[in-house]
Amino acid sequence: MYVYLYDTFISEAKFQNTIARVETRLTDLGIAGKICRLSVLTSIEELVNDAVKNGAETIVAVGNDETVSKVIPLIADHKVSFGIIPIGKPSRLAQLLGIPEGDKACDVLSARVVTKLDLGKANQHYFLSRLEIPAGEYEIQLNGQYTARSLNPNQTITIYNFDSLAPGVVADRSNPRDGQLELIFSGGESAGLGRFFNKDSATESVFPIKKAQIQGLNQDQSVIADGYTIINTPVNVGVARSRLKMIVGKSRGF
Amino acid sequence: MFTKDEKNSSESETIIGPSVQVEGNFNGEGNIIVEGQVSGSLKTKGDLRIGTNAKIKADIEARNIFNAGEIRGSTVIAKDKIELTKTAKVNSNVKASVISIEAGAIINGKVNMSQEAAEESQPLELQDKKEKNNRK
Known part of the structure; x- marks a missing residue:
């Protein structure tokens, strides 16, 4: 099961067309899943823990590098795969990982080339x-x-x-x-x-x-x-x- | 050998640049380039290159050592070869199988080479005496 974590800025009007294309493409590829939206009232940690409890196999951060840097520490201790759909300002992390921006990232998700990466750890x-x-x-x-x-x-x-x-x-x-x-x-x-x-x-x-x-x-x-x-x-x-x-x-x- | 060759730098595992100071026991497995300051001990299974402005106050152990800088320590051990350029200053005992010293290099210390190399350099009479003793 795929779970998509939308960062708060995704709800801005200027991203709606991009999000619509992304969601259409995900459906076409057969990898649409549950959408969870981050907000002031919801803790990202709760969203990730709930997703893992409910059997998510893949968690996808929809946002920018800041979104990714918030999610990675939370999923590092879980046995789920992690993906990115970069939206908004150019994502350096997505570029390093070979993931294009917007709806083109959906094809990368669908191809599902999974590789295990080291993580650095600074304190916890x-x-x-x-x-x-x-x-x-x-x-x-x-x-x-x-x-x-x-x-x-x-x-x-x-x-x-x-x-x-x-x-x-x-x-x-x-x-x-x-x-x-x-x-x-x-x-x-x-x-x-x-x-x-x-x-x-x-x-x-x-x-x-x-x-x-x-x-x-x-x-x-x-x-x-x-x-x-x-x-x-x-x-x-x-x-x-x-x-x-x-x-x-x-x-x-x- | 000590020019700014980016290819050589990228192949080496550790690079201690000219403005960096290292203190303690450095144990590595790959090649090391030193252009800064090191004190303590410096050991690696790979090769060690010491730049012209490098200053090392440490015991050193490496496979091959190429030195153009300054070393002060109790021992410098190269498993294979040590090469000293004209700007090298070594105030330390040195042990290696092969030593190359360019004119102008300075060594103050004992120099020990491998057992095989030492026997080959002995006079023939001494070698014959040894062989006779071994047969007995």
């Missing part, structure tokens, strides 16, 4: 693509064995599960089926003339890891999962191997 929260650590002072312990820190305050730190659209080595290195994450120090080119004389300052650092502990050295520091979910430090990061059964498209980036 699962993330699919990346964990961003904003600029600041941190102590980062990797694999329980060593610590790494950047001497360049302008560098950004990101932990990737996969992101084939990211610049630099991340696109080649990250893989959602390899049982590990990649911690990347990147950017931080010197300002002014320094960038012409010190080109090395922009070189990326790559650490393959299975776990990490991130401790903010100042108050109220937090990290951001999949671009939306804020998690306060200290954060324990790990890999949930093959945790997500994902319906993917042919043009996926892995």
Whole structure:
């Protein structure tokens, strides 16, 4: 049984034509199912739990990356398949997974190419693509064995599960089926003339890891999962191997 | 070997960039490129490449070691080969089966090579004496 979770913004007038095409296509393909609409009054957690209790085999998030980032942590511990129908602003996660926007995503659902993906875990929260650590002072312990820190305050730190659209080595290195994450120090080119004389300052650092502990050295520091979910430090990061059964498209980036 | 070759970088598993500092016991299985600072111990089953500006204060163990930077530690062990370029500075004991040292490299420490290589380099008289003792 398919359960479709519609995010709140789907009810806006500008999306009605797209939704109508999606629902028609789902019916034509024989994969129409129960529609659950998120609202201020309904908890997404309740909707997901009810869907699983009622025997849903596939849960589909209809919305954008924020919708996906809300649903994934809730289904990670259930044995259901997960799909996406991207609606609204371009979805980076859907692009990584090879899923086109709108009604064309229905054909991907119907083809039902299911692959098990690793998920990253930050404290009790699962993330699919990346964990961003904003600029600041941190102590980062990797694999329980060593610590790494950047001497360049302008560098950004990101932990990737996969992101084939990211610049630099991340696109080649990250893989959602390899049982590990990649911690990347990147950017931080010197300002002014320094960038012409010190080109090395922009070189990326790559650490393959299975776990990490991130401790903010100042108050109220937090990290951001999949671009939306804020998690306060200290954060324990790990890999949930093959945790997500994902319906993917042919043009996926892995 | 230490130019910015993106192909080499992407094939290596770990890259410690010039502005990153690592402390502790680093144990890896793949190749490592170090252009920053490492202290503690650095061990891998793969190859280790140390850049010109890298500074390592650690015991090192790898399959092949290519060093153009600075190493201070008690031991540097290469299972196969260690190669020192003209900018390399090693203040450490070194052990490897094969050692290549470019003019200008600096080593302050004992150098031990493999047992087979040591026997081959002994004078013939000593080798004959050993064989006679073994027959007895």
